[in-house]
Amino acid sequence: MNNHKTYVWSFLGRLSHWLLVISFFACYITSFYEELLTLHVSLGIFVFGMLLKKIVWGIIGPKYAKWSDFNFSLSSLKLYFVKKIEDRYREIEAGHNPASSWFAFLVTWIGIFCCMTGFILYGIQEGNGIFSFLNKNYYTYMYFYEDIHILSVYILICMIVFHVSGVLIEQFYHKTNMVMAMVTGYKKAKGSDIQPRFKMIFWGSFYTLLVFAVFSYAYFIPENIFIKSKFEKIDYKALHKDFQFECSDCHNLIPPHLLPKESWIKLMNEQSDHYDEDLELEKNLSDSITKYLVENSAENSTREASYKISDEIKNSKKFTISDTLYWKDIHKNIPKDIFKSDEVENKSNCVACHKDFEEGILSDSNIIYPPKK
Structure with a gap:
């Protein structure tokens, strides 16, 4: 059994490795919480930065970290696994073996691809960040980029599981003390x-x-170039004071872009039974509000909520947003008792968590959760 030790991984190399591991999994965990989207994107930027460092470090870094020191030979890869099976106490290489060479190379570039699809998705779907300009013409591709981004994340996780499994086999079966190598160097x-x-x-x-x-x-830093939204607050009172007054008198003002035009038409046509109330609007006033709602409906918006709600209910003419599958999915992690609390009271009180809701903003970065007392 070999007892010789070689200083292989520098402190900066080890630090970068663990920062990348921690930031990646923190990024993964925050992806499940809408109100943590800003943190998720910020962590994604950190992961991207560490991956870029890995590429540059592979060019200018010390021996063993350089790409030129990696072994990408497929015949060597096959031989590596043969020796691994045949000789439990074989001598291992100081640098990357063929398997770890391929892992490091692929995980770096797939990781960069994952980050880039995430940044593009953030621009297309949310209208935020440096790719927000893509929202205007490509917002209908948000499902596609979301699927690609998620797929690349789980490919990375599968690769990491195999990598960790290999390290543990080296540690406990081959007795190479591999776990401590990335701790001590x-x-x-x-x-x-x-x-x-x-x-x-x-x-x-x-x-x-x-x-x-x-x-x-x-x-x-609020409203920075990596997070800033292309969508501005809307002064509905200035644009259509009758809509603002009549539709906010009893409940939150619902931005017109949250429902398709057919839903708005149906709602206004049934105003005599508007959630068990008769709105009693004069025809001219009703027609004016209906016209404004139709002109600014979901079909005329590139926002994520507008597109996804419209896509779901386009043939049903529903107009209760909290009954949609989209609404239920993004609120599924919120305990039911929150909606019955004194701060929220019911599902339709959107402003309890979305502070700029009545000005047309549903950005995840504007979410206040749990709602303030």
């Missing part, structure tokens, strides 16, 4: 110790701090 293998140069340490440290700074800027 020393690998139980024969080779020459790395000697990181000052320039390498300086620029590697500077870049890592820069990624932290960009992450902090994206998350903590």
Whole structure:
């Protein structure tokens, strides 16, 4: 059994590795919570930054971290697994073996692809960030990019599971102490110790701090270029004071872009039985409000909620938003008793959590959850 130790992974290399692991899984966890979307995107920026560092580090970094030191030979990959099975206590390489070479290469580029699809999705679906300009012409592709982004995430998770399994097999079956290699930097293998140069340490440290700074800027500074929405607040009173007054007198003002035109027409035609109330609007007033609602309905909006609600109820003419599958899906993690609390009272009180709801903004970054007392 080999007891020789070689200093293989520099401190910056190990730090980047663990920062990438932590930020990736934090990014994954926050994806399940609508109100954490800003944090999710900010973490995605951090992951992207660490992956870019991995590429550059593979060019200018120390021995063993360089791409040129990786073994991408398919015959060597086959031989690696044969030896792994035949010889439990075989000598291992100081650098990346063929399997870890392919893993590091693929996980880096698939990770970058995953981040890029996420940024594009954020622009197309939410109308936010540096790709917000894509929302205007490509918002109908939001389902496609969402599926691609999610698929790439789970491909990465599957790869990570296989990677961790391989490390644990090395640790407990082959007794190579592989787990500690990325902690101490020393690998139980024969080779020459790395000697990181000052320039390498300086620029590697500077870049890592820069990624932290960009992450902090994206998350903590409001309306920054990575998060800013293309959608502005709407002054409905200035645009149509009758709509604003009549439709906010008894409940939250519902932005016209949340329902398709047929739903608005049906709702206005049935105003004598509007949730057990008779609105008693004069015909001219009713026609004016209906015209405004139709002109600004979901069909004329590129917002995520507009498109998804319209796509779901286009043939049913429903007009109770909280009855849609879309609404139920994005609110599924909210405890039912929240809607009965003094702060919310019922599902239609959207402004309890969406602070700019009555000005047409449903951005995830504007969500206040749990609702303030």
